[in-house]
Amino acid sequence: MEFSGASAYDxxxxxxxxxTRRNREESPNNMIEKPxxxxxxxxxxxKKVLDLGCGDxxxxxxxxxKRCISYDGVEGSKNMVKEATKNLNGSLGKVHFSSMETWDFQPDQYDLIVSRLAIHYLADLKDLFKGVHYSLTENGRFIFSVQHPLLLSSIKGAEASSLKTDWIVDDYFTSGKRVEPWIDKNVVKYHRTTEEYYQLLKQTGFKIDDLREGTPRPEEFRNESEYKRRMRIPLFLIFSCVK
Known part of the structure; x- marks a missing residue:
C-alpha cells in the first residue's frame, strides 16, 4: 500500500x-535543517507567518x-492537526485542516511563508508557488526545505540500508514520482532537480537570495561519529526567496 501526501500520518x-523518530536526540531535522x-x-x-505542512x-x-504577531499552520493530516492544536493551545497561533494544494491563498496576507520538508510530497508545484507569491506582502519571503534531490533521485539507497553511510544516485534527471520505503511504509514523494526548483521559483516571480544544502555544523552534534557520518550525504535543500 502506498501513502500519498499527509495520509501516511493518519x-x-x-x-x-x-x-518517536522525529523527537529523537540526534534527529537531523533538529540538528541540521532547523538551525x-x-x-x-x-x-x-x-511579522505574520504562514507554515505550509506545519505538522505538530x-x-x-x-x-x-520569537515574537511574530501571527502564525497560521496548514496541515492535511487529522492526527497532526490534533497534535498541533494541543501544542498551540493558549498561544496566538492557529492550525487549519487543509492540504497545501487546496489552501485558499489570500492576497498580500503574510510577511513570511515557510514550509519544512513537505513540498516534495506534491506532484505539481506551479499552482502552489503562484499561491505563495500571491499571498506574500511586498518583499515578503518564502523559505522552505525539501529532501535533497540527490537523496530522492533513486530509492535504491533507502532500500539498501537505513543507516546511511553512502548513497546510490541514479535517474537524477528523470523527475517525478518515487515510492520510498520509510518508517516501514511505502510513501509517495516527488523528485525534482535543484535546477527545476530554481526555475519554477524564478518563473513564478521570486528572487532566490540564498540556497543551502544543509552542511552539518559540528557545534550542533554531541556525537563526533554522527557528525562525520552526516558530512557524507546531503539530506536537505533549503531555499530563501523574496517576492
Missing amino acids: NDQFFENYI ILLELIGDIEG AKFGIELLQ
Missing part, C-alpha cells in the same frame, strides 16, 4: 513511529516565541 502506527532555517528567517518580530506546529511555537 495511519496511527506510522504517526506514533514518526513522532539553517532559523538563520535564514532571522528577525521575525512583528512545534516550529510555530518557536516562531511565536
Whole structure:
C-alpha cells in the first residue's frame, strides 16, 4: 500500500513511529535543517507567518516565541492537526485542516511563508508557488526545505540500508514520482532537480537570495561519529526567496 501526501500520518502506527523518530536526540531535522532555517528567517518580530505542512506546529511555537504577531499552520493530516492544536493551545497561533494544494491563498496576507520538508510530497508545484507569491506582502519571503534531490533521485539507497553511510544516485534527471520505503511504509514523494526548483521559483516571480544544502555544523552534534557520518550525504535543500 502506498501513502500519498499527509495520509501516511493518519495511519496511527506510522504517526506514533514518526513522532518517536522525529523527537529523537540526534534527529537531523533538529540538528541540521532547523538551525539553517532559523538563520535564514532571522528577525521575525512583528511579522505574520504562514507554515505550509506545519505538522505538530512545534516550529510555530518557536516562531511565536520569537515574537511574530501571527502564525497560521496548514496541515492535511487529522492526527497532526490534533497534535498541533494541543501544542498551540493558549498561544496566538492557529492550525487549519487543509492540504497545501487546496489552501485558499489570500492576497498580500503574510510577511513570511515557510514550509519544512513537505513540498516534495506534491506532484505539481506551479499552482502552489503562484499561491505563495500571491499571498506574500511586498518583499515578503518564502523559505522552505525539501529532501535533497540527490537523496530522492533513486530509492535504491533507502532500500539498501537505513543507516546511511553512502548513497546510490541514479535517474537524477528523470523527475517525478518515487515510492520510498520509510518508517516501514511505502510513501509517495516527488523528485525534482535543484535546477527545476530554481526555475519554477524564478518563473513564478521570486528572487532566490540564498540556497543551502544543509552542511552539518559540528557545534550542533554531541556525537563526533554522527557528525562525520552526516558530512557524507546531503539530506536537505533549503531555499530563501523574496517576492
